Amino acid sequence: MKAIFVRPKFDSASSFSHLWCQRLIDAVKDKLESYIDLSEEQATRENVEKALSENPNADFCYYDHGNTEGLAEQGGAGYVIDRKNSHILKARLAYSMACLWGQGGGAQAHSEGAKAVVAYVEEFTFTTGDEQYFSEAANSGFIAYTNGETGWAKIKALMVEAFNKVIDAIQDPWGKMWARWDRDALRVYGEGADTPESKCAFRKLAVKLFGPKVGWKLSKAFPASVALFAFGLGVLIHDYVDTLYHAGGWSQVFSFQGGYFGSVILTIGFILAYYQVWRALKA
Amino acid sequence: MNNLEKTILQYLETRNDGWTWVMGTKVYSKEATIEKFKKDKRFRKLIVEQAHLLAIDLFQKGSEKH
Numbered sequence A: 001m002k003a004i005f006v007r008p009k010f011d012s013a014s015s016f017s018h019l020w021c022q023r024l025i026d027a028v029k030d031k032l033e034s035y036i037d038l039s040e041e042q043a044t045r046e047n048v049e050k051a052l053s054e055n056p057n058a059d060f061c062y063y064d065h066g067n068t069e070g071l072a073e074q075g076g077a078g079y080v081i082d083r084k085n086s087h088i089l090k091a092r093l094a095y096s097m098a099c100l101w102g103q104g105g106g107a108q109a110h111s112e113g114a115k116a117v118v119a120y121v122e123e124f125t126f127t128t129g130d131e132q133y134f135s136e137a138a139n140s141g142f143i144a145y146t147n148g149e150t151g152w153a154k155i156k157a158l159m160v161e162a163f164n165k166v167i168d169a170i171q172d173p174w175g176k177m178w179a180r181w182d183r184d185a186l187r188v189y190g191e192g193a194d195t196p197e198s199k200c201a202f203r204k205l206a207v208k209l210f211g212p213k214v215g216w217k218l219s220k221a222f223p224a225s226v227a228l229f230a231f232g233l234g235v236l237i238h239d240y241v242d243t244l245y246h247a248g249g250w251s252q253v254f255s256f257q258g259g260y261f262g263s264v265i266l267t268i269g270f271i272l273a274y275y276q277v278w279r280a281l282k283a
Numbered sequence B: 001m002n003n004l005e006k007t008i009l010q011y012l013e014t015r016n017d018g019w020t021w022v023m024g025t026k027v028y029s030k031e032a033t034i035e036k037f038k039k040d041k042r043f044r045k046l047i048v049e050q051a052h053l054l055a056i057d058l059f060q061k062g063s064e065k066h
Helices: A012-031 A045-054 A105-111 A128-146 A152-169 A173-185 A201-210 A221-253 A258-282 B003-013 B030-039 B041-064
Strands: A002-007 A034-039 A059-063 A070-072 A079-082 A093-097 A116-120 A125-127 A186-189 B020-023 B026-029
Touching: A002 A012, A002 A045, A012 A034, A012 A059, A012 A093, A012 A128, A012 B020, A012 B026, A034 A045, A045 A079, A059 A079, A079 A105, A093 A105, A093 A128, A105 A116, A105 A186, A116 A152, A125 A128, A125 A173, A128 A152, A128 A173, A128 B020, A152 A173, A152 A186, A152 B041, A173 A186, A173 B020, A173 B041, A201 A221, A201 A258, A221 A258, B003 B030, B003 B041, B026 B030, B030 B041
Parallel strands: A002 A034, A002 A059, A059 A093, A093 A116
Antiparallel strands: A070 A079, A116 A186, A125 B020, B020 B026
């Protein structure tokens, strides 16, 4: 088993995630065949892509800031993994301790063939006084995996149990509250465990209509382009029917007209074009 | 502020000066948390919701142990 650890560090919050990842490396390094540690300045998109392409069997482990679009690189200006390159996680475990990635990019990585994705759908939150407890819970899934556990439902259950232990162990009610929050934000997208869900109505519809592989790739421009086409066609037909009515009344409107055939051909062409795009995305 | 909100505020005011917590990219101190809790209605609502959910969780766990 090989692993690539990516852990930027550029602000107060990431100094904790960096430390937690160090604890994880210390806990699992003896069980790994080999590992690459892309820490701080090494945690760039270029280095991550290079390490992943040179190590096709290595699992991916990320500790730092994230959002629905991707996982931040050193400095926070760009991403080491986003929607454009998440396909490189195919056939790997993508284990993250980052905010919100489970809501978008992590779900996409899963639909693109990642073996499993461990991610959070809310902002990861903890009290600094009890950070070690949160660190243990966040690391527990990858430790179980390196111990030979490959059932994703079991790994999810172990992590939930680890967060429950945090709730029991710490005294500070503020910390208990956020341990519960993190536990409920945890997602393990893998066989037998969680299935990605979106809060966005358009995303839900896209996943339902086109399947997860295509549905998670479409951006906001897709429903906008469909709406623009439908609106434009509506205006065209309305004006055309209005002109026909003024030229010859209802008999003219309900007779065969070249404009009607033109609209149908236009719509068929639009559907065919989108069908090609859908096939390309699915491939 | 209702009783729960007042209790949470009282709790925050009794934290040590070095008390901090992290949410995403932001690190909050005791003072910053109190100010946010007083001024930010959405944040206050979130905390009250989470306090309710924690209470439910603790009672559920308590009933499972028996």
